[in-house]
Amino acid sequence: MxxxxxxxxxxxxxxxKLPDHFTTLEDRMAAVIRFAELNLANDTGGPFAAGVFEIQTGKCVIIGVNRVVPSSMSSAHAEIVTITLAQQILxxxxLGGPDMPEHQLVVNARPCAMCFGSIPWSGVRSVVVGASGQQVEKITGFDEGPIHPQWQQELRNRGIEVVEDVLHDEALKVFHRFHDTGQPIYNGRTGG
Ligand SMILES: [Zn+2]
Incomplete structure (x- = not known):
């Protein structure tokens, strides 16, 4: 099994086809947003993407996408897919092991409760978020779960940098487009 x-x-x-290095956070986020757009356009998963990069050099390890519906797997969020692929590649x-460069997770939307939990275990030392706040849930209807209200501080307490709202408006455009397509929202049982 x-x-x-x-x-x-x-x-x-x-x-x-990606360049070897992405110098700025905006460059890294733009690449991630593009993958989210392509995932939506190709109907290969939800409108979410994430990338793992070396913090200092900007070297891209992998950019991955949400695969929940095509994989029949509720955990196949972009962050989980991408972190796992990076770990398999390396x-x-x-990803924060000794004698390794520090790694950064770049994601087009604020992590959900599950993905938030996966971040400290992954070993990344930095998280960069495109559309933060609750706008993504409002626009798309996706349930991001009971994330800790001080999630940023919880990560910082563990030595993980958090940078929010990088290319915020560009990130939100993908979610508006998703909403306009009328594609299924794959929330599981939300209770209530
Ligand atoms: Zn998630």
């Missing part, structure tokens, strides 16, 4: 999540073919091809469960 095993489970497997794969990137769609277009995302594998796009990863191979052959370590800890």
């Amino acid at each position: 095993k489970f497997e999540v794969t990137l769609p073919d277009w995302a594998i091809a796009e990863n191979q 052959k370590t469960f800890d």
Whole structure:
């Protein structure tokens, strides 16, 4: 028994075409937002993408996308897919391990409760968010769960930098487009 999540073919091809290094946070976020747009346009998952980069050099390890619906897997959020792929590529469960460059997770929307929980375990030392706040939930209807109200401080307490609202408006455009398509919102049981 095993489970497997794969990137769609277009995302594998796009990863191979990426520049080796992304100097600024805006450059990194723009690439992630583009993957979210392409995931929506290709109907290969939800409108979410994430990238793992080396903080100092801007070297891209991988950019991944949400694969919940195509994988029949509620945990296949962009952050989980991307962190896991980066760990598989670098052959370590800890992206903050000794003798490694520090790594950064760049994501187009604020992490949900599950993905927030995955961040400290991943070993990344920095999280960069595009559309923060609750606008994404309002626009799309996705339930991001009971994230800790001081989630940024909880990460900072563990030595993880948090940068919010990088290319905020560009990030939000993808969610408006998602809303306009009328595609399914794949929330599981939300109770109530
Ligand atoms: Zn999530």
